[in-house]
Amino acid sequence: MDKTINITLKVWRQAGPKAKGHFETYKLNNISTDSSFLEMLDVLNEQLISEKKEPVVFDHDCREGICGMCSLYINGHPHGPDSAVTTCQLHMRRFHDGETITVEPWRSNAFPVIKDLMVDRRAYDKIMQAGGFVSVNTGGVPDANAIPISKKNADEAMDNASCIGCGACAAACKNGSAMLFVAAKVSQLALLPQGKVEAASRVKAMLGKMDELGFGNCTNTGACAAECPKCVPLSAIARLNREFICAKFKD
Amino acid sequence: MWLFNSSVGRKFVMSITGACLALFLLFHATMNLVAIISEDGYNMICEFLGANWYALVGTLGLAFLAVVHILYAFVLSIINYRARGKERYAVSSRANNVEWSSMNMLVLGFIILAGIVLHLCNFWAKMQLVEILGQEPANGVELIKYTFAQWYFFVPYLLWFVALWYHLTHGIWSAMQTLGWSNNIWLPRIKCISNIIATIIVLMFLVVLVYYFVAGNCCAATCAAI
Ligand code: HEM
Ligand code: SF4
Ligand code: FES
Numbered sequence: 250m251d252k253t254i255n256i257t258l259k260v261w262r263q264a265g266p267k268a269k270g271h272f273e274t275y276k277l278n279n280i281s282t283d284s285s286f287l288e289m290l291d292v293l294n295e296q297l298i299s300e301k302k303e304p305v306v307f308d309h310d311c312r313e314g315i316c317g318m319c320s321l322y323i324n325g326h327p328h329g330p331d332s333a334v335t336t337c338q339l340h341m342r343r344f345h346d347g348e349t350i351t352v353e354p355w356r357s358n359a360f361p362v363i364k365d366l367m368v369d370r371r372a373y374d375k376i377m378q379a380g381g382f383v384s385v386n387t388g389g390v391p392d393a394n395a396i397p398i399s400k401k402n403a404d405e406a407m408d409n410a411s412c413i414g415c416g417a418c419a420a421a422c423k424n425g426s427a428m429l430f431v432a433a434k435v436s437q438l439a440l441l442p443q444g445k446v447e448a449a450s451r452v453k454a455m456l457g458k459m460d461e462l463g464f465g466n467c468t469n470t471g472a473c474a475a476e477c478p479k480c481v482p483l484s485a486i487a488r489l490n491r492e493f494i495c496a497k498f499k500d
Numbered sequence: 501m502w503l504f505n506s507s508v509g510r511k512f513v514m515s516i517t518g519a520c521l522a523l524f525l526l527f528h529a530t531m532n533l534v535a536i537i538s539e540d541g542y543n544m545i546c547e548f549l550g551a552n553w554y555a556l557v558g559t560l561g562l563a564f565l566a567v568v569h570i571l572y573a574f575v576l577s578i579i580n581y582r583a584r585g586k587e588r589y590a591v592s593s594r595a596n597n598v599e600w601s602s603m604n605m606l607v608l609g610f611i612i613l614a615g616i617v618l619h620l621c622n623f624w625a626k627m628q629l630v631e632i633l634g635q636e637p638a639n640g641v642e643l644i645k646y647t648f649a650q651w652y653f654f655v656p657y658l659l660w661f662v663a664l665w666y667h668l669t670h671g672i673w674s675a676m677q678t679l680g681w682s683n684n685i686w687l688p689r690i691k692c693i694s695n696i697i698a699t700i701i702v703l704m705f706l707v708v709l710v711y712y713f714v715a716g717n718c719c720a721a722t723c724a725a726i
Contacts, residue, residue, distance in 0.1 A: 324593070325589065353591070356589055423584070460507050465579055466510055470599070471602070476595055484686075484687050487680050487681070488683075489508070490677070490678055491680025494512060494680060
């Protein structure tokens with residue numbers, strides 16, 4: 250049985266990075282509760298196009314929760330009111346008939362709005378370029394099990410590697426801090442023998458880049474971990490702090 | 501210098517100064533308890549600390565910690581406010597697991613600061629300061645009895661302690677997390693430790709305050725009635 254709802258959307262519209270933005274209200278009828286949030290926005294855009302109006306710009310790509318392109322701050326939560334899902338995995342069954350849904354872009358000094366709901370998240374790419382990798386000589390492929398790694402470390406590295414770089418952590422943070430993202434990216438390598446070699450220089454370079462790009466100072470409020478679609482744990486930030494403080498004391 | 505230029509460095513300073521201040525409070529509160537156990541004992545402690553060189557060094561060190569903590573608090577808060585960007589969310593709601601105190605550390609800090617000023621005027625100015633100036637300090641226990649019996653001092657002190665409790669419940673575990681003393685298993689534990697230490701500190705202060713308020717008001721009244 251297909252259930253449908255009627256909703257009112259309050260969407261942030263902004264013509265460009267420098268333009269002044271405002272909220273626009275749209276009414277949508279007969280939205281299937283089985284549709285995803287982004288499908289609902291597709292319906293909105295079709296409606297807008299048929300009315301010869303400018304469609305709403307929003308980021309998306311895989312639509313299955315793996316690429317980290319979708320964003321959106323929905324009713325006061327990054328990736329919407331559901332936990333552990335991205336916006337593309339959010340279903341309209343989470344909303345009720347007659348509800349007003351407010352949709353805003355990520356708001357952070359380091360994520361300027363490009364247009365409407367789309368923001369520039371290249372700051373995260375820059376942090377990755379600063380050191381979020383392992384330098385290797387590309388020679389022959391080594392045997393997969395040549396280096397033994399404990400199950401515990403492998404699991405924890407994997408939990409951190411699940412970060413998709415969506416930016417919800419910085420968007421959720423009252424301090425505009427990107428610590429959870431940086432912590433996940435530092436942790437996934439610091440936990441493994443291959444990553445340990447460059448651990449100290451990596452953490453200094455990535456954190457330095459984060460500070461340089463204008464992200465804030467973490468005060469451990471924990472909103473990031475609560476809103477992270479991939480459930481990266483808050484303890485990753487403690488590891489980042491530990492790695493950084495130890496690296497600085499060794500200098 | 502990484503202690504000023506990097507975000508984790510700044511947080512490191514914040515956590516060390518905060519943790520030292522909390523340790524001082526633990527020490528201070530323990531001394532206060534003596535005031536309800538033995539009045540003479542309390543006056544002896546006052547005399548012992550008075551304006552001796554070690555008490556003065558301690559006071560200076562404490563003042564330094566407090567000033568650094570407060571200066572960094574402002575610097576951090578300003579950087580963080582800017583990092584949020586110019587445009588604010590129209591709708592925002594606090595995720596569960598996010599403590600109210602963690603969002604209001606600066607406001608709580610202001611209340612604590614006001615309390616510290618009041619407290620210094622009430623006690624420090626009449627005890628250590630006069631002694632430094634070479635005069636006879638006030639009698640510690642008598643000063644407590646007088647001050648805490650006045651409702652217009654009692655109420656601000658009460659508010660002060662509540663603010664301090666909130667500040668510490670978040671502050672202590674946050675400081676440990678900042679220093680890297682946390683992992684998946686220990687995170688819930690340090691939060692629990694934080695609540696326990698905050699409660700012990702505030703409870704010790706509170707007992708003395710309430711004891712002398714009750715002793716100064718109700719007892720006098722009931723004694724008079726009898
Ligand atoms: C007896 C007095 C105080 C004690 C024991 C204390 C203790 C602490 C502790 C342990 C922290 C945690 C540090 C961390 O998160 O790494 C903290 C944070 C903080 N304190 Fe205090 N504090 C005191 C007074 C003040 C005052 C007077 C102010 C401001 C006017 C203040 C403002 C702050 C702020 C804004 C934070 C949050 C900063 C952050 O988490 O990065 N505190 N405090
Ligand atoms: S840590 Fe979580 S919220 Fe932050 S970028 Fe990675 S997946 Fe997104
Ligand atoms: S569109 Fe790829 S994660 Fe949502």
